[in-house]
Amino acid sequence: MPPRRQPGGGGQRRRRPPRAGGRGRGRPGPRGVSAERARVLPVGDAALTVELGRTLEPALNVRVRALDEAVRARPFPGLLESVPAYASLLVVYDPARISFAGARAALDDMLDLRAAAPRPGSRHIVPVRYGGRDGPDLPEVARTCGLSERDVIKRHAAAEYTALFVGFLPGFAYLGTVAFELQTARRAAPRPRVPAGSVALAGRLTGVYPFASPGGWNLIGRTERVLFDPFADAPALIQAGDRVRFLASDLAVDADMPRTQPFPASVPRIEVVDGGLLTTVQDGGRRGHRRLGVPWCGFLDPEAARAANRAVGNAEDAALLEGTGMGPTLRFLTTTRFALAGADLGAILERADLGPWPVPLGRAVVARTGNVLTMRERRAGLRAYVAFAGGITVPDVLGSRATDLVAGFGGYDGRALAAGDHLSLGRAAAGAEVPDLTLASPSSPLWWCVSWPGRRTTCSRTRRAHGSRARPTRWIPCPIASAAASPVPPSRIARRARS
Structure with missing residues (x-):
């Protein structure tokens, strides 16, 4: 997805965008898509994109959604998920089961078929408190458009918008298209933090930020509606193809609404003395929800994380700790088997009987009650993994225990660990496999050379x-x-x- 289309983008001069329509305007309604006209391009070695056009047109987006539903209705072997966008469809597959050529051939058959109309979307009414501190950019939008603030509110609330697709954040629906007289460019300087529930405008699009995040759109109001609930049967309130209307309201908007649910208390096994620079609970990742704007998350160094899990007898994708740069300090409240892998952060196990003991990478180590694990210095690598026999027990959210820091769910209350936190563990397996030490130790540093056009x-x-x-x-x-x-x-x- 081009950066210019993301809410977080910026750096553009404020100007009136071109009039909607014109060249490239498609005919309304779904229709067959010729395999010769569609562009099928590889995206890495495990995905491809079917590009049906290059413009933001409602009729083109209808065809994308129709193709998406056809792919989901007739999944080919190895298909993992499909993710619709403005004018293209991302198809993610398992390269161990099907090649790019095989996936493309399967899609060619669907492209040659006459597309059925996509399902009719649901309708939503979103109450909005416009202007004031909830819509700090409303005066500037009104000046740019040559309208009064009242007229901007009236025209924004008068239209019915279609959710073209969901992305950027979990539950963030790109709604189009905005009336020509309200179209304004994004802010030249994006905000580092946009409050959750903010209603915003950018170009021909409008939308609602489900979570607090960086963003460069123009904020004109705010709603208290929860746009994404990871614990609901349908997590995203607004999905691709839905229709949305905004309703001006004087109801006060609360601060950021809670996005997590408390999990049942269990016996703590680990006490966090210091959370380190950035330590989170991660596992193999949250797969299959990118169409709702939910990223995969999970291990950033899968090989090292899985090596640590294997060393203590866990399943490879079991939940463990991922420390970045400077690891955590942990006190063991009961006898526990653990293992480290990935970055060498100078781990030391403080034991009352033997004193400080360096912890090797990739080896299962037994810690006794009261022992303290510290990571004193970064010697090699960046991300270290600490696996505990039985794995860390935190709530399963959308099929994963991984932490999503932006949306604030998964892992330990959706955040990084802090002093005073307590971790519970599952039941440990009877034995551990022999670890692969080549994957447990930090690899040679990666060196990247980025070349810009016209420069050496x-x-x-x-x-x-x-x-x-x-x-x-x-x-x-x-x-x-x-x-x-x-x-x-x-x-x-x-x-x-x-x-």
């Missing part, structure tokens, strides 16, 4: 030049937590280190 860059590790101007250059990361929240252009996300 040099990889600092290999001194190999690329482009048109060669000069040895050393690069360090730019301290930006989220590119979506920063107005810095992509060319400055990495900056040259000072000698």
Whole structure:
């Protein structure tokens, strides 16, 4: 999905967008899509995209949704999920079961068929408190459009919008299309944090932020409706194809609504003394929900995480701790078998009988009651994994225990661990497999050389030049937590280190 279409994007000059319609406008209603006209492109080695067009047109989006329903109704072997967008359909498959050529052939058969009309969507009415602190950009939108604030509210609430697709955040529906007189470009400087429930405008689209997040759209109001509930049978209130109307309301809007449910108390086995830099509960990932805007999450280093789980006899995708940069400090409240893998963070097990003991990577270690596990320094790698026999027991949310920090669900109350937290464990298996130490230890660092058109860059590790101007250059990361929240252009996300 091009960045210019994401709510978090920015850096554009505020201007009136072109009039809707014109070149490329499709005829209304679903129709067959010729395999010769559709572009089928690979997306990595486990997905492809079927591109039906390049414009934001309601009729084109209808065809995308019709194709999506056809794929879901006739799944081919190896299909994992399909994710509709504006004018394209992402198809994710298992490369161990089907090749790109096989997946493309299966889709070609569907493209040649006459598409049936997609299902009629549900209708929703969303009450909105416009303006004031709930809609801080309403005055600027009114000035840009040459309208009064009252007229902006009236026209925004008068239209019925179609959910073109859901993405960016869990439950964030891209609603179109906005009346021409209300179309405004995104903010030049995105906000690092947009409150949950904010109703926003950008170009020909409008939408509601289900969760607090960075964003660059113009905020004109706020609603207290919960747009995404991971514990509901239908987590996303608004889905692709649904119709939405906004209703001006004077009801006060509460602060961020809770998004998690308390889980039953169980016997704590681990006490968190210090949460470290960023320590979360992760597992193999939350699969099959990207059509609702839910990312996979899960291990960032699957090989290391699975090596740690195997060392203590867990299933490979069992829930464990993922520490970043600086690991946690943990106190064991009962005898527990654990293992470390991934980054070498200088782990030490403080034992009253033997004193400090260095913990090897990839080996099952037994900690006694009162022992403390500390990670004192980063020696190699970035992400370390701590697996406990039996796995960490936290609620299963949408088929996974992985933490989604943006949406605030999964893992330990949807957040990183902090001092005072307590972890419970499941029942341990009888024995552990012999670990693969080649996957348990940190691998050699990865060196990336990013080349921009018309420029010559040099990889600092290999001194190999690329482009048109060669000069040895050393690069360090730019301290930006989220590119979506920063107005810095992509060319400055990495900056040259000072000698």
